[in-house]
Amino acid sequence: MTVKEVSEKYKITQDTLRYYERVGMIPEVTRTSGGIRSYQQKDLDWVELAICMRSAGLPVEVMIQYVQLCKEGESTIPARLELLQKQREALHMQREQLDTTLDRLNYKIKKYEKAIDTGKLNWD
Amino acid sequence: MTVKEVSEKYKITQDTLRYYERVGMIPEVTRTSGGIRSYQQKDLDWVELAICMRSAGLPVEVMIQYVQLCKEGESTIPARLELLQKQREALHMQREQLDTTLDRLNYKIKKYEKAIDTGKLNWD
DNA sequence: GTAATACTTGGAGTTAACTCAAAGTCAAGA
DNA sequence: TCTTGACTTTGAGTTAACTCCAAGTATTAC
Known part of the structure; x- marks a missing residue:
């Protein structure tokens, strides 16, 4: 899927999708040989997670930390658990x-x- | 109560209290003859309402509208109801x-x- | 009365999270 | 091949909600 298709699927702007990737709120999205984003299922999973967390008000910064921990491998599992x-x-x-x-x-x-x-206010 | 006392009571900065008043999120606070804020019960009620609404994420702009409607008198009651x-x-x-x-x-x-x-991940 | 402290205002600065613009690159159709 | 439209990046601009600062005034303690 292209960035446009993903933006339509999740009702979020292309700019925001690129922003999420740029700041590290989701890992680098798969690209074509020409350098164009080509979202695979795992990329979509990350996008969905990011949107879900953001829509509950969870700060971008926290998601960035989580993604960072995930990149660092399984040794960070306790840290991830604590964060969550x-x-x-x-x-x-x-x-x-x-x-x-x-x-x-x-x-x-x-x-x-x-x-x-009743047509009248009886205020406290 | 002075602005300092109110800020301590509600754990909110003096700056924020003055800001709320300045933008019209609460009505003008009672003043001493010297122009210094002297919060009365009704002022405190407004402060408390404002803090409550803000802490749930309700936009400042909405509270401003509500306060405005309240100032305009009882004819705005249907509008206030709709807003709420x-x-x-x-x-x-x-x-x-x-x-x-x-x-x-x-x-x-x-x-x-x-x-x-279990010491291992069985991821989906 | 004077010093110290708390208050006042207006306006500038900050932060988070986008959002937009410019200039250039890629890809699909005639 | 050429054009058209979607894509790319970098970096600047915007919005909401504070937050801070400077210069001045009021109040309280001595």
Whole structure:
């Protein structure tokens, strides 16, 4: 697949795909003899992983570290595990905060709905 | 409360507090005759709301709009409701994405744990 | 009253994560 | 072969959300 096809498949710009590769957030993509990107399944797997992590707010920097560790071989498996566990912890906290905010939003929304319903506000 | 006290209470910098006020993410804070901020309960409520929304990733711009609507009076209640509902929807989607990513992280973590446990990787 | 400290503003600087532009190279069709 | 359009890189520009700085004013301690 060309960069254009991949960008369409994942709804992400070509610039972003090239950027991810340039900064090392995904390993070097397979190229044709002419130097043009030709994404293979393993390249697509990396792209998908990168997009998934980014869409949850995981920093680019963290993915760069992970990719770096993967390149260094199996000896880095404990380090990779630790990195992933740390990120999971961060996402759990993020989730809790999200729920707290959702509760607050729901509370306010109910207030407004009632206000519109009864025609008056009885604010706290 | 002074800006310093508020910054300590909510673990946020004074600069950020002033920034929030300057851009209109919270209404103008009560001042002393000398022009120094003196946060009252209602000011603190706004600060707390702003921090809560921001910590869930809700854009500053959205809070600015909300504050603006509040200033314009009760006629904007339907608009405020709509704004809040839209943000709730966005947070719900964000939450789903977070869960998807967490699933993926958990899968990888289990793989690595097993690899360390058995001393070998049986990758997919 | 004066020194020290905390506050004020306006505006410039920073960071993360893209996003765009320019100038050149590659590949497919007439 | 020539043209057209997609691809390449390097490097600069943009956006959101702060973050910092300088110069000045207010408050508090002595």
